[in-house]
Amino acid sequence: MARIKGGMKAKRHHNRVLKLAKGYRGARSKQYRIAKQSVMRALATSYKGRKEKKRQFRRLWIARINAAARMNGISYSKFMYGLKLAGIELNRKVLSEMAINDAEGFAKLAEMAKSKVA
Numbered sequence: 001m002a003r004i005k006g007g008m009k010a011k012r013h014h015n016r017v018l019k020l021a022k023g024y025r026g027a028r029s030k031q032y033r034i035a036k037q038s039v040m041r042a043l044a045t046s047y048k049g050r051k052e053k054k055r056q057f058r059r060l061w062i063a064r065i066n067a068a069a070r071m072n073g074i075s076y077s078k079f080m081y082g083l084k085l086a087g088i089e090l091n092r093k094v095l096s097e098m099a100i101n102d103a104e105g106f107a108k109l110a111e112m113a114k115s116k117v118a
Helices: 007-020 032-071 076-086 092-101 103-117
Strands: none
Touching: 007 032, 032 076, 032 092, 032 103, 076 103, 092 103
């Protein structure tokens, strides 16, 4: 049986990595070894970035809710606890949107939370 070399598969694999490295500067987009390292780091960083984005949005929502709650005379933690006691299950994203776009509705929620906490 004849020996088959792996040149085609290696070429395909190298080209796949080099395609991902397209747009990188200098050897990072031309040489396989260096491109491979850059692509691995880029993929790892993008994975971390997708997780970090969720944390940053949650922080933003909490800051907005806190600001709106304090404008209505209650702290963020008491506001959230009051909503829990009242049985109102709205997530932070929705509450933050309400704080921006529906101030009257948010004020009513704040009043309900105040009455439950006090």
